[in-house]
Amino acid sequence: MTEPDIKKGLAGVVVDTTAISKVNPETNSLLYRGYPVQELAATQPFEAVAYLLWHGELPDAAQLAAFRATEREHRALADNVKTAIDLVPVEAHPMDEVRTAVSLIGASDPNAGGSVLDAGGSPEQNLERSIRLFAALPAIVAYGQRRRRGEQLIEPRDDLDYSANFLWMTFGEEPDPVVVDAFNRSMILYAEHSFNASTFTARVITSTLSDLYSAVVGAIGALKGPLHGGANEAVLHIFDKIGEASNVVPWLDDALAEKRKIMGFGHRVYKSGDSRVPTMKAALDTLVEHYDRPEVAELYDALESEFVARKGIYPNLDYPSGPAYNLIGFDTLTFTPLFVAARVTGWTAHVIEQAGANALIRPLSLYDGVDERHIEG
Numbered sequence: 432m433t434e435p436d437i438k439k440g441l442a443g444v445v446v447d448t449t450a451i452s453k454v455n456p457e458t459n460s461l462l463y464r465g466y467p468v469q470e471l472a473a474t475q476p477f478e479a480v481a482y483l484l485w486h487g488e489l490p491d492a493a494q495l496a497a498f499r500a501t502e503r504e505h506r507a508l509a510d511n512v513k514t515a516i517d518l519v520p521v522e523a524h525p526m527d528e529v530r531t532a533v534s535l536i537g538a539s540d541p542n543a544g545g546s547v548l549d550a551g552g553s554p555e556q557n558l559e560r561s562i563r564l565f566a567a568l569p570a571i572v573a574y575g576q577r578r579r580r581g582e583q584l585i586e587p588r589d590d591l592d593y594s595a596n597f598l599w600m601t602f603g604e605e606p607d608p609v610v611v612d613a614f615n616r617s618m619i620l621y622a623e624h625s626f627n628a629s630t631f632t633a634r635v636i637t638s639t640l641s642d643l644y645s646a647v648v649g650a651i652g653a654l655k656g657p658l659h660g661g662a663n664e665a666v667l668h669i670f671d672k673i674g675e676a677s678n679v680v681p682w683l684d685d686a687l688a689e690k691r692k693i694m695g696f697g698h699r700v701y702k703s704g705d706s707r708v709p710t711m712k713a714a715l716d717t718l719v720e721h722y723d724r725p726e727v728a729e730l731y732d733a734l735e736s737e738f739v740a741r742k743g744i745y746p747n748l749d750y751p752s753g754p755a756y757n758l759i760g761f762d763t764l765t766f767t768p769l770f771v772a773a774r775v776t777g778w779t780a781h782v783i784e785q786a787g788a789n790a791l792i793r794p795l796s797l798y799d800g801v802d803e804r805h806i807e808g
């Protein structure tokens with residue numbers, strides 16, 4: 432028998448179609464339902480992009496107003512979710528808090544339990560669940576940071592749109608429009624990226640006809656890893672270790688000598704640069720100027736130019752987003768939960784698409800263990 436061609440990590444393997452986004456490494460581009468992500472980030476509120484991912488079209492004024500009203504209805508942190516978060520040890524990683532909160536929201540959904548034969552839910556039910564998670568995650572992430580700082584929960588404000596309200600609930604200050612715009616752009620850039628590890632995890636779970644919440648909880652688990660969503664947090668740990676631009680060369684000498692991965696660089700699909708980085712870097716530059724922190728840009732540029740020169744491996748979205756979130760005032764441990772709040776839109780769009788495909792995902796494996804044998808005696 433000829434040896435099968437094993438594709439470790441499914442690298443380069445096309446396993447299905449999707450109409451949600453197109454990642455094109457040849458043109459270094461990313462389209463959400465046909466729109467270049469750069470255009471969406473420059474012109475749309477995140478709410479409109481969430482609507483686009485779910486419905487396939489940007490909302491008109493009336494549709495956006497109705498969507499915003501629904502999102503506002505589900506912003507407040509539910510008492511049982513706050514209780515569940517408070518049960519998570521404050522020393523635990525915030526991704527464990529987010530995972531626990533989503534799991535409880537799912538367990539509390541009267542239509543998601545019961546017989547496994549109807550756990551999957553209808554597209555309409557799953558769209559409603561998606562909007563509720565989209566609306567609820569900011570309060571979950573904001574409260575997580577505040578409780579780790581020993582601060583009290585801040586209630587949402589109905590006079591603020593999604594991004595401004597997210598910042599209000601986290602910091603309790605009137606958010607500056609410059610910061611709101613940079614944050615809004617980051618959420619749009621993080622929202623969707625075809626069959627990345629966490630999205631594919633959500634699709635595998637959905638392919639068994641399990642429920643949307645189980646798929647999102649699984650995706651949160653996948654995103655936590657530093658090779659995936661955890662990289663934005665890891666970038667700040669690296670910045671903290673290096674300290675300032677003049678330390679980059681010796682630090683990189685040691686890191687590469689120890690064959691360490693430099694978080695925030697490289698990508699499984701993009702090999703000549705991540706299409707989203709220029710837009711996020713521009714947002715970072717705006718924040719560097721707004722907060723008058725030129726040393727952040729100096730360190731960013733020094734590490735990028737040195738690593739690219741040595742390895743020819745380019746930054747991914749996590750590289751500019753980490754320093755940006757740090758400048759805004761988010762704790763480093765809050766960075767990947769922010770990624771969850773954005774990516775829940777892409778994950779749930781894929782859950783709805785996969786549920787419609789009704790095709791169990793179950794690849795093969797090539798056995799390389801001991802030969803067949805039998806119990807003696």
Ligand code: SDX
Nearest residue numbers: 624627657658659660662692693694695696697698699747
């Ligand atoms: C995200 O898939 C998505 O779309 C993900 C994402 C999304 O929006 O969902 O874009 C978000 O997860 C971005 C990636 C965040 N992760 C990191 O920044 C972690 C650091 N990056 C690497 O671990 C790596 O680049 C991966 C995991 C992202 C991609 O790795 P690949 O495609 O599997 O490539 P590889 O690990 O096989 O690397 C090929 C070579 C290796 O050298 P050799 O062993 O062949 O000598 O390049 C080297 C690697 O060692 N390499 C790196 C490196 N990335 C690749 N060396 C040092 N530092 C790095 N960052």
